[in-house]
Amino acid sequence: MLSDVMEDYLKAIYYLERDEGAPIGTSRLAEYLDVTAPTVTSMVDSLEERGLVDREKYKGVELTADGETVAVEVVRHHRLLEAYLTEHLDYDWSEVHDEADALEHHISEEFERRVANALGDPEVDPHGDPIPSPDLTPPDEGTGTRLDEHGENERLKVERVSDRDADELAYLQDAGVVPGTVLEITDVAPFGMVTVDVDGDEQSLPESVARSIRVSVATDSDESVVEEA
Template sequence: MKSQPSSSIEDYVKVIYSFTEWQDKPITSSQLAARLGVANSSVSEMVRKLKDQGLVDHRPYGAVRLTPEGERLALTMVRRHRLLETFLVQELGYSWDEVHDEAEQLEHAVSDTFVERLAEKLGHPERDPHGDPIPSPNGRVEHPPALPLGSLDPGHEGLITRISDDDPEMLRYLAREHIVLDTTIHVVRRKPFGGPLVIRIGAGSTAHEFDVPDTIASSLWVHTEAPHEGCTLEQV
């Protein structure tokens, strides 16, 4: 009988998957250490363990990539995490900047039966509070047709469909500015000399302009009907 993966292993494969979910570049050992808040030596030891268990492919000084088995485990953990985040927001009144750390703790403790009953209770949601897709029980992931805000030219408009949850302070700031999922935005212009992107939020008499620095623009993904020439989806 195959033993249950440790919580550390579950964390590692989930972080590896999440790093590459919205862009094509694989994660390195040093990036993995930074994201997990551990020493490089600890990462090297765990990556060797993951490789021995058939969960990652890795060569010395190279990137770390999940094997099909590693991706299956990662998607199981991602499903748990995002369903728990959704439950905490919808049923327990948490704000979207509070749920990540809570879900990190809970995802290792709940059973598969609990997760599926939770999904049923929530009505089988397709995305979490930040717009990230929730994998199906069999590991299928439907990413929304969206592009990073910073890649859009002036004149484009659409709906915000995903907001990175890496920075809770940024989420609180965006909420105060009423920039949330499904907000309608219009790209107005880029201020000169490397200035911020200017967007118009909302429509009609309530519309207002907002300056978006690159650090925020790279965290917002927009569904737009007219992506500009040469801009492609990072993930389908």
């Protein structure tokens, strides 16, 4: 049996590997989890003993096949729970991350199956993140490019939004910047502010927020769907 903390470490390594590439330095992992480097070193020792991570001196750690399977299962639980909390328990999308973090370690396979059935086996969670399949095949986490990588006059469709900061999510919801939204970049300020037009309303997004939004190039069909809605 793995502890909740062990599963949290595996999930963190999984996210970082897909966002930044493996191996993951212990200092980066410590920063991501907001813990000390010695704490990370001790936990990595335990995970390595269980065959869940491989560690290369001076380079960092990466998940083994077994470690990835555990991480993907936790991610599946987390994202299913976020979807269930928003769709069936009227949680705001800015509130579900912490709740899902607390619950993801403690649900049974039967509970997971029933939640998935109740939701109609969704492919993505409320923030646009892909939900792993029941066979725990790792999903494609690379959907879209970051909003801050684009320039003025580009029309884009929001694909995913990071769920880690509740204040950012509340801000984006008020701004109408959610998965499925079509927007146009109207200004990129030298100091990092990105201004976007969302259905006629301009919204200014700090660069740190724009970095957390994944987008794709909007097509005519995307635009027509938004207009019809």
